[in-house]
Amino acid sequence: MTAIHLQGLTKRFGPFTALQPMDLEIRDGEFLALLGPSGCGKSTTMNMIAGMEKPTGGRILFGDRDMGAVPMARRGVGFVFQNYAIFTHMTVRQNLDYGLRMAGVDPGPRTAAMAELLGLTDLLDRPSQGLSVNILQRLAIGRSAIMEPAIFLLDEPLSNVDAAFRAVMRTELKSLQRQFRQTMVYVTHDQLEAMTMADRIAVMDHGVLQQVGTPLQVYNRPANTFVARFLGAPGMNLLPGHAVQSGSAVQVDLGPIGLTPPLPGPASGPVTYGFRPEEVTLDPASPLKLPVTHVERIGARCIVHLGPVKAVFPAGTEIPSGVVGFTPGKPCLFDAKGGRI
Amino acid sequence: MTRAILRTLAILAALAVTLIPILWMVSMAFKPPSEWQAAGEALTWVPRAPTLDNFRYLFGQGGSDLIATLDRTAVKPILSSLLSASVGTLIAMTCGTAAAYGLSRFGSGANLPLALIQLRLFPPMAVMIPVMMMWAFLGLMDTWFGLALVYGIVTLPFAFWLMKTFFDDMPKEIEEAALVEGCTRWRVFTRVTLPMMAAPLAAASLFVFILNWSDYLIALLLTTREWVTIPVYMASLSSSMTGQLYGAKAALGLIAAVPPVVLGVLIQKHLVRGLTFGALKQ
Amino acid sequence: MKLGLRLTLPAQVLVLFISVFPLLMQLYISLTDWSPLSGAPWPRAWEFWNSFANYTDIPGDRRLWAALGRTLLVMVICVPVEFLLGLGLGLLFVEDFPGKKLAYSILIMPMMVVPAVAGYMFFMLFQSGGPVNDLLSVFGPVTIAWLSDPWLALVAVMVADIWQWTPLMFLILLAGLVGVPQDQLRAATLLGASPWQRFRTITLPRMKVIITIALAIRAIEAFKIFDTLYIMTGGGPGVATETISVYFYKITTNDLIWGYVAALALFILVSLSIAAQFAMKRMAR
Numbered sequence: 001m002t003a004i005h006l007q008g009l010t011k012r013f014g015p016f017t018a019l020q021p022m023d024l025e026i027r028d029g030e031f032l033a034l035l036g037p038s039g040c041g042k043s044t045t046m047n048m049i050a051g052m053e054k055p056t057g058g059r060i061l062f063g064d065r066d067m068g069a070v071p072m073a074r075r076g077v078g079f080v081f082q083n084y085a086i087f088t089h090m091t092v093r094q095n096l097d098y099g100l101r102m103a104g105v106d107p108g109p110r111t112a113a114m115a116e117l118l119g120l121t122d123l124l125d126r127p128s129q130g131l132s133v134n135i136l137q138r139l140a141i142g143r144s145a146i147m148e149p150a151i152f153l154l155d156e157p158l159s160n161v162d163a164a165f166r167a168v169m170r171t172e173l174k175s176l177q178r179q180f181r182q183t184m185v186y187v188t189h190d191q192l193e194a195m196t197m198a199d200r201i202a203v204m205d206h207g208v209l210q211q212v213g214t215p216l217q218v219y220n221r222p223a224n225t226f227v228a229r230f231l232g233a234p235g236m237n238l239l240p241g242h243a244v245q246s247g248s249a250v251q252v253d254l255g256p257i258g259l260t261p262p263l264p265g266p267a268s269g270p271v272t273y274g275f276r277p278e279e280v281t282l283d284p285a286s287p288l289k290l291p292v293t294h295v296e297r298i299g300a301r302c303i304v305h306l307g308p309v310k311a312v313f314p315a316g317t318e319i320p321s322g323v324v325g326f327t328p329g330k331p332c333l334f335d336a337k338g339g340r341i
Numbered sequence: 342m343t344r345a346i347l348r349t350l351a352i353l354a355a356l357a358v359t360l361i362p363i364l365w366m367v368s369m370a371f372k373p374p375s376e377w378q379a380a381g382e383a384l385t386w387v388p389r390a391p392t393l394d395n396f397r398y399l400f401g402q403g404g405s406d407l408i409a410t411l412d413r414t415a416v417k418p419i420l421s422s423l424l425s426a427s428v429g430t431l432i433a434m435t436c437g438t439a440a441a442y443g444l445s446r447f448g449s450g451a452n453l454p455l456a457l458i459q460l461r462l463f464p465p466m467a468v469m470i471p472v473m474m475m476w477a478f479l480g481l482m483d484t485w486f487g488l489a490l491v492y493g494i495v496t497l498p499f500a501f502w503l504m505k506t507f508f509d510d511m512p513k514e515i516e517e518a519a520l521v522e523g524c525t526r527w528r529v530f531t532r533v534t535l536p537m538m539a540a541p542l543a544a545a546s547l548f549v550f551i552l553n554w555s556d557y558l559i560a561l562l563l564t565t566r567e568w569v570t571i572p573v574y575m576a577s578l579s580s581s582m583t584g585q586l587y588g589a590k591a592a593l594g595l596i597a598a599v600p601p602v603v604l605g606v607l608i609q610k611h612l613v614r615g616l617t618f619g620a621l622k623q
Numbered sequence: 624m625k626l627g628l629r630l631t632l633p634a635q636v637l638v639l640f641i642s643v644f645p646l647l648m649q650l651y652i653s654l655t656d657w658s659p660l661s662g663a664p665w666p667r668a669w670e671f672w673n674s675f676a677n678y679t680d681i682p683g684d685r686r687l688w689a690a691l692g693r694t695l696l697v698m699v700i701c702v703p704v705e706f707l708l709g710l711g712l713g714l715l716f717v718e719d720f721p722g723k724k725l726a727y728s729i730l731i732m733p734m735m736v737v738p739a740v741a742g743y744m745f746f747m748l749f750q751s752g753g754p755v756n757d758l759l760s761v762f763g764p765v766t767i768a769w770l771s772d773p774w775l776a777l778v779a780v781m782v783a784d785i786w787q788w789t790p791l792m793f794l795i796l797l798a799g800l801v802g803v804p805q806d807q808l809r810a811a812t813l814l815g816a817s818p819w820q821r822f823r824t825i826t827l828p829r830m831k832v833i834i835t836i837a838l839a840i841r842a843i844e845a846f847k848i849f850d851t852l853y854i855m856t857g858g859g860p861g862v863a864t865e866t867i868s869v870y871f872y873k874i875t876t877n878d879l880i881w882g883y884v885a886a887l888a889l890f891i892l893v894s895l896s897i898a899a900q901f902a903m904k905r906m907a908r
Contacts, residue, residue, distance in 0.1 A: 052809060072812055079813045085806035089828045098824070099814035147814060348715050352726055355712055359730055362744040362786060365754055369747060378750070384757040432637075440634035447627025456638050462899055464847040466871040467888040470652070470881055471645035474665050494641045497634060526626050557739035557850040558868070562875070572739035576854060587747060594740040605735035606728055613798045616791060617836050 002150040002183055003028045004049060008058035011044050011207075018044045019207045021058060031177055031184045033198035035191060037230070041207040042187045046153050049185065051075050062151065078144030078152040078182070082159055084136045086128050086143075093124040095139055099147040110146055117179065118142045133161055134169055138176075145180055152177075152184040158193060170196055191231050195219070203227050220330065225338040228274050234303065234310045236274045236332070243267040243333070250333070257307075258288040263331060267341050272334040277303070279329030280311035286325035295319055366598075369591035370395055377587040395592035415593055417567075418574035422597070424485040425560070425570060426553035429492025433549050436493070437500025438542065442530060445508035446516075454505070457498035458618065465495060469562050476563060485568045488560060492553040500549050502618040503611075507541040508534075544611040551601040571597045646889075653677050653886035658879045668882075677886035686862060687887065690870040693777070697866065698845040701784045705841060706834075708785070709792025713800045716793075734790040742854030745783035746770070749855070773863030776856050780864055783851045788844070792837055799833035800826065835906060867891070 004026040011019040019041040026032045034042040047053040049060060051072030060067040067075060087095050096114060097107030115121045118138045123131070128139065137157055144152065157173070158166050174197045177184055188194055194201045195215045203210045203218060203226075211223035222228035228236035241252040241260070249262035252273045260273060290306035297315065304311045304319055306326065313319070333341040369377070371391040401414035443449040472491060473482070481487030511534070519533045520526070535542070557572040564573060575593045578586050605612065648665075654675070657668035681687065716727065733741065748755050749769035759765040769779045803826050811821045827834075849868035852858070858865040858873060865873070875884050 050813065072809075073815055073817070075813075077813060079810065081806045081810060083806060085804065085810040087807055087811075087825065098811070098816075102811075102814060102816040102820050102824070143810075143814065345720075348720065351711075351715055352720075356726060356729055358786070359733060359790075361754070362741070362748055363732065363736070365748060366740075366744045378752055384752065384754060386754070436633040436637055439630040443627040443630030447625070447630070449625070449627030450631030450635060453631065453634060453638070456642070457634075459896070459899070460638065460641065462843055463892055463895060464849075464868050464871070466847075466849070466868045466875075467891050468641065468645045468649075470875060470884050470888065471648035472641075474648060474652075475644065478665075494637050497637055501634060530626075530630075551735060555737045555739075557737070557854075558872070561872075572737060572850070572854075575739065575743065590743060591747070594737075594743050597737045597740050601735045601737060602732055605731070609728065609731070612731070613794055617795060617840065 002063045004151060004183060004185070005061040006045070006049075006058065007061070009045065009048060009055055009060060010057035011041070011048060011053065012056045017207055019048075020209075022209045024202060024209060024212065026183060026185060027200075029181050029183055031174075031186065031197060031199045033194035033201045034185060034187045034204060035189070035194040035201050035230075036204035036210075037189055039206075040204040042189075042204050043155060044207075045204070046155060046185060046187050049151075050077050050079050050153055076147070076149050076151070078141075078147065078149035080137075080140045080144060080152070080154040080157050082156045084140040084157070086131075086136055086139060088127075088129040090128060091124070092120060092126050092128050092131070092139060095128050095143050096120070096124070096146060098143060103147075114142050114146045118176075134165065134172065137161075137169060138172070141173075141176055145176075145182075150183065152180070152182045154184065154186045156188055158188070158190070166193075173197065191233070195231075203230065205230070221340070222274075222332065223340050225272055225274070225334050228332065228334070232276060232278075234277055234312075236276055237280075237309045237328070238334070239273045239308065241271055241273045243269060243271045252333070254288065257290055258286075260288065260331070261327070263333060265333070265341060267333055267335070270336050271341070272338070273328075274332040274334060275328035275330065277310045277312040280309070281327050281329065282311075282320070282324055283327045284325045286327045288327070289323050289325050291323045292319060292321055363598075366591045366594050369588055370595045372588050372591075374588060395588040396596075398589050399593055399596075413574075415571070415574065415596070418569050418571045419596065421485050421488075421564070421568045422554060422570040425488040425492055425568075426550055426556075428486065428489035429496065429553040430546055430550045432489065432493025433496040433500040433553075434504075434542070434546050437497050437545075437549075438504045438535075441501050441504035441508055442534065445505055446513075453501060457501050460494075461498045461618075465559060469559070473562060482563060483565045483567050488563050488568065488570070491559055491563060492556065495556075495559065496549045496552050498618070499552060499615060500545060503545040503548065503615050504538075504541070506614060507538060507545070511538065541611075544608045545615070547604045547608050548611065548615040551604055554597075554601055646892075649885040649889055652882055653889055655882045658881045660879055671882070673882070677883045678890070680883060681887060681890055684887075686865070687870060689862065690865045690867050693864070694846060694848065694866040694868075697777070697781055697784065697848060698842055701781050701788070702838060702841045702845055704785050705789045705792045706796075706838060708789045709794075709796050709837075712789070712793045713797040716797050717800050731790045731794055733787045734794075736787065738787065738850035739854050741783060741787045742851035745779060745786070745851065746855045749779045770856055771860050773860055776860060776864050780848075780852045780855055783855060784845070784848065787851065788841060792841065795833060795837040795840075796830070799830045799837075802833075803829045839902070839906075 006022055006024040008021040008023060009019060010021045011017070022045065034045060036042050044053065048055050051067065051070065062075070087098065090098070093111060097111040100107040100110060112121070115124055118141070120135070120138060120142065123135065131139070140157070158169050161169055170193060186193070186198065198215060200212060200214055201218050202212045205226050211218050211227045218227055219231050222231065222236065225238055229238060239254050239257065241254040244251045244253055244259070245266065245268060246262060249264055250267045251262050252260045252271060254260060254273060290309055292304060293307055294305035296303040300315050301312050302315055302317060302319070304313060306324065309326070311326065335341050368386060368388055371393070372385065372388040373390055373392045373394060376385045376388060376390070399415040440450055440453055444451065444453060476482045476487050481490070515537065516529050516533055519529045524532070556570070560570040560573050564570065569577070571593060575590055575597070578590050578593065652665065652668055654672060654677070655668040656671040656673045657663070657665060661671060663670055712730065716723065736744070747753055751766050751768045755769065756765045756767055759767070767775065769775045807825050808821055811825050816824065847868055848866050849872065852864060852866060853869055853872070856864040858869040871884065871887070874880055
């Protein structure tokens with residue numbers, strides 16, 4: 001078990017900057033998700049941690065050891081590839097004990113124990129080609145775990161899995177992590193995976209680390225409009241407006257929609273007013289008014305479109321038509337550059 | 342770092358070994374007779390007095406005080422090589438493409454893949470006596486078309502296998518659409534399939550042409566005087582006065598080497614497929 | 624007639640034409656003493672009937688067995704050397720480096736040079752006053768008569784073969800190497816495998832089929848070796864570099880003993896067929 005420190009880690013490919021200088025502490029034994037849309041630099045970051053790519057600048061420390069000169073074979077990192085990279089020309093056993101055999105260690109007892117732990121005992125002498133995807137995932141994890149790496153890196157391991165099966169695999173993955181108790185870095189573009197499995201989430205976009213925090217922190221207190229919009233389905237409502245100071249509080253003039261209830265804190269000038277669709281309540285007395293334009297009923301929930309605003313209600317809710325008043329709960333304010341106030 | 346240096350050195354060495362024989366022939370081709378052999382003096386790597394005389398000489402011009410003018414120039418052998426290799430390619434590609442399509446789409450001629458591989462397995466030498474007997478009987482000895490016919494058969498396996506893998510790779514949906522429109526199968530083949538396969542057809546033809554152009558043994562057996570091809574002619578080039586006509590032969594070798602090397606570079610990405618009978622794609 | 628059959632007909636005719644007729648003719652001639660100088664056209668070869676004398680001559684044909692031995696020697700030396708060199712070059716070309724495309728285009732040039740011309744190139748190179756001796760003379764004056772020494776001539780011939788056909792191995796093996804999944808190699812690395820271990824446990828097993836194909840193709844072609852060799856040495860000095868194809872050529876064109884050549888050709892065809900069947904069965908496993 002080891003903590004990972006990224007200090008000013010940077011990666012450029014020619015003129016293109018894949019990763020702006022990034023500082024991040026990944027705690028010992030923590031499950032950290034690197035979350036962001038494709039091209040945000042999350043895979044590059046992980047490849048550099050694994051040693052598959054060389055950083056353009058900055059340092060990577062495992063505990064207090066600088067990894068700059070350590071080749072990937074000696075970093076002691078377990079890596080689960082997006083496609084699992086199972087050695088399909090070998091049996092399950094040969095995959096599982098590969099690292100031990102290469103190190104010249106007697107694989108016998110450890111392989112048996114690992115197979116037992118992962119429920120692979122009956123499959124050990126089967127060819128690894130043609131096994132189902134959840135077995136391949138277990139095998140990929142077991143193959144790395146048997147080397148007892150201090151750090152586990154997982155590169156979107158669920159992206160090739162059927163949607164229906166992902167929930168099962170998520171649960172399985174999380175319970176495996178609890179068993180191994182290693183530091184895990186999990187790259188994904190799927191917020192659901194990050195929210196359900198991670199201890200902390202690092203949200204990235206365009207090569208910049210946007211926010212690090214527990215799932216609830218990044219969900220409830222997004223650091224900027226990108227995080228606010230990226231997390232949640234649908235994402236946070238963001239309305240442009242003008243801050244008006246009223247005493248010690250602030251109200252936002254949303255133009256034709258109305259003037260918001262007072263919020264704490266000083267602010268002025270153009271701002272963005274944000275609130276979660278789940279926090280909206282209908283209230284005829286509210287000063288904020290919008291017409292109902294569209295209602296999507298999807299199973300347990302229904303999503304109500306109020307012009308630019310989306311609101312989520314339980315399935316049975318009676319939705320009036322025409323212009324309605326609404327009250328946003330737990331609102332956030334962002335400044336003109338998108339940062340949280 | 343040291344790895345990169347070692348790699349560079351290894352590649353440079355390989356390039357040198359690859360290029361020296363070729364460059365030596367190029368150098369020879371431009372040397373005057375006095376530099377052909379290192380008679381006591383140091384070897385000349387680069388011609389001291391570069392000249393086109395060797396090429397002129399091949400085409401019947403001049404000759405020098407050392408060597409008599411050729412009574413038979415290189416013109417006809419070049420023509421013979423071109424004619425026999427091209428027509429041989431035409432035969433192989435026509436029969437090979439048709440058969441490949443027949444097998445790929447209709448499953449006809451299932452014996453052909455193996456039969457043609459076997460054809461390739463045996464040394465041509467082992468079937469040449471009956472061919473020579475038949476050719477003599479049919480009056481095909483020492484004719485370019487007699488040679489072309491053998492070339493067409495010898496390279497048929499390559500034409501067939503290459504085109505078969507190309508047809509197998511081609512999506513069938515387009516043909517099916519044309520069939521639904523009411524075209525006959527033959528029309529689909531000639532009006533839809535072949536035009537779509539223009540690029541692979543060209544690549545396969547060039548590949549087969551290179552093979553035909555490269556032949557020596559078959560021409561050696563089937564042509565004697567009138568229609569000898571470049572390699573046969575080259576081997577016969579010598580003069581009683583000077584022995585080997587090094588420079589002239591090198592010049593001819595250069596003429597023979599240029600087309601396949603240029604064509605080979607053109608079809609680089611199909612070479613692996615061609616050489617492994619389509620078993621491997623690049 | 625069905626279109627499929629019509630399409631395959633020309634190829635079938637050509638295959639029959641080159642296999643059945645020649646086989647029958649060869650079988651016929653092989654039972655006679657007929658030769659083009661016999662004064663009778665070949666259909667009347669029965670006048671020279673000698674039953675199985677040609678076949679019974681084969682076991683005692685020392686020149687044949689020597690040629691076969693030499694052919695096999697060339698095969699077992701050249702093919703592995705070409706394989707190893709081609710594989711080494713292939714490994715150098717897996718990663719990218721500046722000038723890779725150009726280097727690749729140059730390295731595959733030899734296999735596109737007309738073999739007879741390649742033979743002539745090496746004929747020139749191995750002259751006693753030629754570049755090979757010139758390069759060797761950095762170690763002191765050298766005047767090796769490569770092509771007139773029985774063993775050195777064979778060496779020279781093999782050098783030419785290796786020069787011309789290593790590119791083929793390189794080309795095929797590189798295509799195979801590039802096809803080895805990068806992720807698997809990386810996974811092996813992360814599991815602590817050394818470069819050699821990666822090569823042995825991932826690359827080689829994944830290339831098995833390709834390696835088999837490459838070796839088979841080269842072995843078949845090496846067995847037929849003629850053009851380069853004949854231009855360089857004419858099979859000489861004496862019979863020192865005579866291979867199966869050269870021997871065939873000589874007894875066909877110089878000795879003109881066509882009845883015997885036909886018997887020998889049938890013998891070789893049958894032997895090769897059996898060898899091929901055997902090889903295919905082993906490969907299938």
